[in-house]
Amino acid sequence: MAYDVGKADGVLGKQTNLAIRTFELDRNLPSRGRVTDTLIEELSNALAEGFQRPAS
Numbered sequence: 001m002a003y004d005v006g007k008a009d010g011v012l013g014k015q016t017n018l019a020i021r022t023f024e025l026d027r028n029l030p031s032r033g034r035v036t037d038t039l040i041e042e043l044s045n046a047l048a049e050g051f052q053r054p055a056s
Helices: 014-026 037-049
Strands: none
Touching: 014 037
16 A cells, blocks of 8 residues: 555554554544554455555
8 A cells, every 4th residue: 555664573663653644644534643443444444445545
């Protein structure tokens, strides 16, 4: 989906938090920047839809 989450290190760091917030804003969700059940469901829906990040 073209969100830069940084290095895969198992840590929810600043880059991951920013990617989550950006995704939430792109999907018109409240921007919390943390993993929630709603975020997981929305990520699943986005993948099923073939969602691509809007061009900036």
